[in-house]
Amino acid sequence: MYRIITVDLDGTLLSPQNKITKYTKKIIKLLLRKGFYIIFASGRHHIDMMHIRDSLNIRVFMITSNGAKIYDLDNQLIFENDLNTDVASHLIHLAYLDSDIITQVYQNNHWYINNSKIKNNFCPSLSLLKYQYFHLDTFNFSKISKIFFTSNNLKKLFKLEKNIISLLDKQVHARFSSPGCLEVVSGKTSKGYGLKVISNNLGISLQECITFGNGMNDYDMLKISGKACIMENSDSHLKNILPYAEVIGNNKDDGVAVFLNKMFII
Incomplete structure (x- = not known):
């Protein structure tokens, strides 16, 4: 049912020590081998996101700086929108x-x-x-x-x-x-807009996307996805405005990887 997995980094995929654990790395690689498309979506600078991706030695889409720059599987910039100078x-x-x-x-x-x-x-x-x-x-x-x-x-x-x-x-x-x-x-971009760009690029419906996040900057991509999952450690405001989202584990306990393992691998 789901073909695209979109995941925020800080507070979601990353541990409280801002690392991707060995367990999470293992699950990500298993999912990629199964044919899922994975999108890293973060407010982080594209250089920092590229470093995280390269440290895992994987090919993923990247929504960087909250959607200001978007990269495809071949590390090509496919969308860019800067703030108006004034x-x-x-x-x-x-x-x-x-x-x-x-x-x-x-x-x-x-x-x-x-x-x-x-x-x-x-x-x-x-x-x-x-x-x-x-x-x-x-x-x-x-x-x-x-x-x-x-x-x-x-x-x-x-x-x-x-x-x-x-x-x-x-x-x-x-x-x-x-x-x-x-x-x-x-105002022309966001993580949600970035997800639309990538789903259109792949020709895959947003209903076939499962998304994970924990902050208010994740709201736009969570609300348009076929399934929205928010962390136990999420911003309380996010929980309030997405009452239908499934609350999963904490990022300190590999919450995303544990959930994905149960849903798609075991």
């Missing part, structure tokens, strides 16, 4: 001077930040990229795939989200990937 400039100016929020930018193969205070939920160890500091008066606002804001001051992030939606509406797609990380991409 929109990117507006977004970057919004919280640049707020010391409680880090403004972070993915531009081409670079990662830029305006401050690196650990208290602002800064996690440089999650990326192979080396961050660089940027300054408003000299920064080029073109070719930006994703802007994200991190902080442990959740009230400020929720207020920022409302402000972004109010000011920019359909020009952007703003979602929380975790409570302390608000991610913004072009």
Whole structure:
């Protein structure tokens, strides 16, 4: 019944240590040998996602930066949509001077930040990229795939989200990937749009797709899939707006791999 398996990475396929366990690796390879198409869908930069894929020595589709860049099985870029230059400039100016929020930018193969205070939920160890500091008066606002804001001051992030939606509406797609990380991409894309691109490319119906996620940035792809599965450790808001989704195990217990093994292998 299902031919496409779409899976988020952080909080879903990856362990709390941000690794793919030996068990999960084994199950992924078994599923690929059975003929399933697998899509990795993440807010992560494409370079980091390519590293994860290559470490497994597998061929999978990749929806990167929440849909801003999409790659096929041969690592060819099949879709790309950056933020409008004026929109990117507006977004970057919004919280640049707020010391409680880090403004972070993915531009081409670079990662830029305006401050690196650990208290602002800064996690440089999650990326192979080396961050660089940027300054408003000299920064080029073109070719930006994703802007994200991190902080442990959740009230400020929720207020920022409302402000972004109010000011920019359909020009952007703003979602929380975790409570302390608000991610913004072009309004023309999302993980859900990425899934549509790949399913059309393969000529396979979305009803033949089973999708796994744990954050609000997974909502769009979960709601259009034939079967939606969310993690035990999912964002409570995601559970509330997807009451029909099946809640499976925790990412600390190889929840996705255990579920897939029972459903398609054993």
